[in-house]
Amino acid sequence: MKHIHEIKDKNKKDILRLLYTKQNLSKKRIASELGLSQSVITKICAELIADGIIIESNQIKTQKVGRNEIEIKINPTYKYCFGITINHKKTTILLTDLALNIIKETSFSTILDPQEHISRVISSLRELIADNLLESKYFMGIGISIKGVTDGKYAYHGIWDTVVDMKSPIQQAFNIPVAVDNGVRCSALLEQLHSNEKNFIFLKYMEPGIGGALVRNGKIERGETHSIVDFGHLIINPDGSYCPVCKRRGCLESIISIEQMLNYAKSNFRLDFCPVFWNLCEGLSKNINISNIIKSAEHGSIPFNQIFKRNAKFLALSIINTFSIIDIKKIIIIGDLFSSERFNTYFKAAINELQLTPIYDIIQIHTYSDVMLSPVVLALNEFIFI
Known part of the structure; x- marks a missing residue:
């Protein structure tokens, strides 16, 4: 029975x-x-x-x-969900119905004191519940996507220098089930929902960071230290600086991250450095963003094309090394720079140069605009699908 x-x-x-x-x-x-x-x-x-x-x-x-x-x-109104995305710069909270329609969105800067930050999250959730005339009993769950290493309860590093219980305070405040995972694994779950793939390596190269996840037999692998496929912290340049997160020298995150690229653009922001970029930003440093960097590269900016070519090669090298260890014949990548035709060209050339067998054929580059829904999908995965 x-x-x-x-x-x-x-x-x-x-x-x-x-x-x-x-x-x-x-x-x-x-x-x-x-x-x-x-x-x-x-x-x-x-x-x-x-x-x-x-x-x-x-x-x-x-x-x-x-x-x-x-x-x-x-049935969209059967239950509601909260999806919370936390990285070292920004925290975003979505209120959605069960059909993943966004009802309300709010965001604020991530607070350096973790307990103060959790208090701010709880107060924001209370406001959303009150403003939309809801009660805790109407919620299926809360999903939290957090940058760095987490075991599903505690955040270890990536944002704060101390271990932080991300689950208990929020669950106790609302009596709503809470699921916690890192950002890249949440995005892998979203990808799985889009594609219905059962086995793939998932790689994320976006402004909040670089990371990887492994989906095998339809389930996310986590590893004994919750860091399986720690893609963003592969060492690619032993002469580079030490990473403040992984404490390794010259890891991928510390060399080719979007944040490093933005810092480079800010430190060299002059008319004579790159006139195209200067004009796109209207001479204002507040307009420095990845979109204008991509546009500059597409318009022939020499410095940014040099960076794109270097980053594409390091990314390709890391992907090939990861594939050689994990025997799964599908690699799915999402990334900010892949909206650039030039970066795609450099990336494909680097893959084909570094490995003569056709590994590029198993790589799928995806773009989608609903990445902020990934913690809601985590909640679905924890409280409906499993």
Whole structure:
């Protein structure tokens, strides 16, 4: 009997995950996708509808003759979620419904004192709950994406110099389940929801930092020290400076991070250094950002093209080394610089130069604008899918 309940529970979760992954699904199409009988799907969907988790929506247009198919969807108002993204500069809080529609967003600078920061997070959550006339019982969970190393409760380093319990104070304040993980693993979960891939190396090269994650058999790997695929801290230049986070000399993060690039742009911000960049920023240092750096490179800026070429080669080198250790034949990358045609050209050339077998064929470069939803997906993964 227990075994039957476990199978039924798994089928429910598979249906819900599928509804987040694909559009225009009827009971018939869900049955086909999951390889289950339509009668089994009909029975499970009836229970989920009765519970209020899913709803029947519009008719699906089809060319086939016969009974019209009715679309099945996640019920957006069944529960609500909070997604909190914390890096060393900024903290963003999203209030979403269960269908991942953003209801409200607020952000503030990350506070240097961790306890003061947690108090600010709690007060911001209270304001969002009150402003939207909600109660704790209406929430499915809170997902927290935090930069650095975490075991799912404590943040060890990456933002603060001390170990910080990120889970207990927030969970106790609201009596809402809380899930905590680092930013790159949360983004890997979001990628999995988009692509439904089961096995891949996930790499992130964005302004908050550089990192990696491993998804095997549909599950995130974490490692004994919660640092598996610590991609951003691979040593690529032993003559470089020591990284304040990993304490290694010349790691990827300390050499090619977006932050390093922005610091370089700020320290050399003069008309004679790069007229194109100066004009794009209108001569104002406050306009120095990665978007204007990319535009400068595309317009032929020599200094920024030199940096792009160097960073692309170091990134390619680190990816090949990571692939040689982890035997998974799919690498998915998201990154700010990949919106640049020139950076993509340099990156592909570096990959092909450093390895003669066609490794570039297994690399997928993805861009999506909903990366801030990743902690909400963490909450879904912890409290619905697992």
